[in-house]
Amino acid sequence: MSMGIIHSVIFSLTHEKGSSEEIQFLEEGKLKLSSIPCVNKFQVFRQVSQKNEYDFGFSMVFETQLDYEAYNVHPVHIDFVANRWDTEVKQFMEIDYKEI
Template identity: 35%
Template sequence: MITHSLFFRLKYPIGSPEEHTFFNALAKLSTISGVENFTILKQISQKNEFDYGLNIEFENQEAFQTFHQNPHHALFFKIYWPDFVEDCMELDFEKADLVDIPN
């Protein structure tokens, strides 16, 4: 399982029409084949400068690569990301089987 996470701050105020436009476009990425557990997050503390997050899971590296090569993904990042996002951090992780964690 691969977890793809983006944490970001928009150029526009929280609750603005631009914010609404951005998140409607972002949500359409959830329909790309291989996307699992698509979750948009909002910050609830002041521990960092990001207001929002996005978590997506992929079953394997192939699904992860397919997502990144999808034309809808490329178009979103060409049209919306540069005009709407002020700052971001991207994290990509896979499960590390370092210890047995009890259920």
């Protein structure tokens, strides 16, 4: 059985590494985004490879394309992007994929 759609984003923040602002961003991201009903298996990662310049990752799973679309327009997601992501994320890369 397919896992659905895996939505991942890797990113770096404008905050100093290890700062309370950095921790608050990650905690609030997890709290708010995982509260959206169609979000499954929300995870927060610290990137450890020296092969890229990103610091963190968020990953979540959606059962269907409709769930993924609902997430993108959900008020909690829109608010987090507008009030935290757009002002505190320095760089990011997003990937959405499905199991073959």
